[in-house]
Amino acid sequence: MDRKWEAEKYSLSKITISFLSKRIPVKDAVGDEIGYTNPADGIFIAQKHKIFDMLDEDKKRFFRKGVFGHELLHQIFTNFDYIQQIANTLKLYERPIFQLMANVLEDPAIEYWAKTKFGGSLLRSLKFSIAHIYDQSPSIEESEDAFSQFVNALIQLGDMG
Numbered sequence: 001m002d003r004k005w006e007a008e009k010y011s012l013s014k015i016t017i018s019f020l021s022k023r024i025p026v027k028d029a030v031g032d033e034i035g036y037t038n039p040a041d042g043i044f045i046a047q048k049h050k051i052f053d054m055l056d057e058d059k060k061r062f063f064r065k066g067v068f069g070h071e072l073l074h075q076i077f078t079n080f081d082y083i084q085q086i087a088n089t090l091k092l093y094e095r096p097i098f099q100l101m102a103n104v105l106e107d108p109a110i111e112y113w114a115k116t117k118f119g120g121s122l123l124r125s126l127k128f129s130i131a132h133i134y135d136q137s138p139s140i141e142e143s144e145d146a147f148s149q150f151v152n153a154l155i156q157l158g159d160m161g
Helices: 004-021 059-079 082-087 097-118 120-134 146-160
Strands: 026-028 035-038 043-047
Touching: 004 026, 004 043, 004 059, 026 146, 035 059, 059 082, 059 120, 082 097, 097 120, 097 146, 120 146
Parallel strands: 026 043
Antiparallel strands: 035 043
């Protein structure tokens, strides 16, 4: 067990109390994801990921705090029930595309409104993680197909305009 990582996750989870009036657990992200949130299970953050391998340990923690800030904003702003309600009206093969597009469109909105919810170190780390992800993102021309190119272009536009 990595005690520093466990302490970092616990410390981040305590931050949620101030914003949500309850403690949301922070857990290890699985797969190649940097972070994601599940309203029933918590906030998931990658301890290690290729996108921040080149950062020193302090910057890695700062980056992860920024990812946490982004996922916390989803917990604050996202109406997960409404998105699921709409998704349930769609055909099974349409749902993943709808959920992807809802997230791609929502991400820059919640990041824009972040300053209305928090400041200081959490806001600075969020901005750092957005800029670092943008800097490390491959060119949209490297996308494998037109749809991926379109989605990547939307993400990059949302990240840095």
